[in-house]
Amino acid sequence: MNIEKIKEKAENLGFVCRENEPMKGHTTFRIGGPAELFIECNDLNKIDLLLKCVRDEGCPLFILGKGSNLLVSDEGIKGVVIYICDDTLMVDGERIVAAAGCKLSSLCIAARESCLSGLEFAFGIPGTVGGAVYMNAGAYGGEVKQIITSCTSITRDGEIKVRSSKELELGYRTSCFKKNGEIILSATFELKSDEKCEIGARMDDFLGRRKDKQPLEYPSAGSTFKRPEGYFAGALIEQSGLKGYSVGGAEVSVKHAGFVINKDNATCQDVLGLIKHIQSTVKTNFNVDLETEVIFVE
């Protein structure tokens, strides 16, 4: 694999590239060693040419949004990381078409300003449209599945696919993209007209609840674990007496036990050690297996 060749290609396409880029600067956990080659893709119309080059060189590839659901290894990421930052957005009647790199917050604000309701739940989720579709992000009874009508993606071989909402296999924090490895290019959302002030009030309410309940003052990747059937991960962890429990610089948040926070220069190893301890304690106490929602990348 020839990293220099990929870098040259990416630069010719007009993308900014950096070698050995520390991933802690690109994750909300503020954790992660260097990416061998970090490419900022701000024009998804040209990604097919970049993918071809990456494929021809047989180079491992990781697709990055805002890094808000990731735990990146201290050793970093081998191969190429393509950071999707094309943030094109178009409002068309009650529909919004957004490029994968569009921030959810920008999408929510565009919806509100266009008097369109349906995205209120997403206000405060710190990711991109691509990451939100990949994860079927959701909160407060809403999820991407309820509002997405179609999604355009590209296979690693360069074939463009357009899927309807039903074909996306959206479930609890999952989509078909977890299996097929395609790169999400854009998504279309169908919303409903409403009063701007009503939409704004609901967004403010959800954001207020987040600020009250979540440890937003510390770096994290949101909820560390998925909700186990019939339980709440945070409650099981709290009832296990683990609030404030730490490994190195990683700590179970005192404010919300469902969040592992980077309290003090935590390493990935610290977080993994803490996750293991939480899982085994909860298993012993409640016979419940906690599955991570956070995605580990190396």
Ligand SMILES: Cc1cc2nc3c(=O)[nH]c(=O)nc-3n(C[C@H](O)[C@H](O)[C@H](O)COP(=O)(O)OP(=O)(O)OC[C@H]3O[C@@H](n4cnc5c(N)ncnc54)[C@H](O)[C@@H]3O)c2cc1C
């Ligand atoms: C404080 C905080 C609060 C949060 N609250 C919530 C919440 O309420 N609800 C919720 O669901 N999540 C929540 N999250 C988690 C996270 O914000 C979401 O999962 C978000 O959708 C991830 O988007 P991202 O762009 O950051 O993706 P990343 O973290 O960069 O990537 C996540 C996964 O998506 C893949 N991916 C990203 N973009 C693409 C693309 N274009 N094509 C293909 N694959 C792609 C990546 O490869 C990776 O596997 C929270 C996180 C934090 C830090």
